[in-house]
């Protein structure tokens with residue numbers, strides 16, 4: 001295992017390139033299973049989860065070739081519609097192959113993903129949606145087996161009890177080859193859902209309404225190959241905006257989509273962060289004035305994203321006043337708060353509310369990463385803490401941030417990666 005040593009107190013200045021979005025690349029890789037023709041994907045981030053998903057689709061039978069610009073994938077020939085435990089246990093987003101395999105092969109056998117540090121994370125809505133499209137679902141020795149009717153999935157009405165990002169993506173991919181029309185109600189509206197819909201449309205799917213709560217799909221007989229560039233990662237971009245706001249320098253983000261960052265930028269500006277949106281799409285964050293505490297409640301898009309809650313909490317430790325941080329999406333997403341307390345932060349936790357009182361001077365110490373975004377929070381805290389912060393178990397970080405240490409070091413941070 002590896003750990004990250006961060007020597008805090010340095011101002012960050014410079015340019016940071018934003019990579020492709022992990023949470024758009026994962027459904028995009030799964031969607032390549034929907035056709036026997038070649039699909040080219042560009043701007044895939046070089047992170048562990050993408051390598052895991054690539055291994056999974058190759059395991060199923062896809063031919064995956066690394067090209068100059070990205071990956072070229074062809075799921076032709078015999079496919080083994082199985083997502084084995086060994087792969088799913090490392091990445092629960094493997095459940096994204098359920099829909100494509102049920103649609104393309106008529107059946108899917110996927111190891112039930114376990115929970116993780118932030119919650120139990122069931123997939124009951126994925127399964128209920130597949131049933132609504134005519135699939136029969138059964139559980140067998142830790143695996144979920146979905147079997148489509150003899151003539152394939154049948155278009156139907158999928159009504160989510162609450163918005164689910166990968167649930168919406170899974171059922172979108174299942175419905176594009178179903179017979180007849182499907183309607184996804186109370187669908188997730190995240191930019192990553194919009195991106196997978198645009199990719200599926202390039203492959204010949206008939207989809208309307210992505211980005212709203214109701215998505216209409218007219219099933220087609222088959223899909224064809226396409227070329228698709230993954231959208232930039234809004235959570236990575238938001239993380240670097242906070243890094244710039246906390247360290248008092250000037251960071252320019254290259255290649256992000258400010259329109260995907262609207263809830264993050266709005267909330268940061270309320271806290272006194274100076275964020276400039278340049279005509280060329282670049283974002284510049286400066287921090288030359290005191291930060292003020294603001295309340296934040298996480299919501300499904302277009303609300304403030306839960307994947308930015310931990311990072312925003314780090315920012316609030318450096319703001320004057322009390323900030324009420326309310327987490328409404330996951331049931332256990334304050335693990336990072338306990339580690340921030342060990343660095344000297346004044347945080348009171350009660351249920352899904354954390355009250356952060358600042359401004360507190362943080363002190364570097366040994367801290368433990370528990371999940372992807374908690375890791376990012378601890379790195380941000382380490383950037384401003386006095387002395388050295390050692391973040392343990394940074395494999396969590398490497399699952400979803402491409403070259404984070406390199407990007408921050410290039411902007412002036414003092415970071416080393418050390419083998420444990």
Ligand code: EPZ
Pocket residue numbers: 023026093119120121122123124125126127162163164165166167188306307329330331372373400
């Ligand atoms: C996606 O997870 C993201 N992952 C998560 O990002 C993100 O935090 C989450 O959406 C919310 O935005 C990927 O896209 C790969 P949900 P997902 O289904 O789809 C409950 C990161 O850091 N639920 O929208 O799994 C669920 O427990 C990761 O990059 C059910 O009850 O999240 C949660 O409380 C972390 N039954 C809520 O719904 C289901 O069948 C929303 O979860 C599905 C979900």
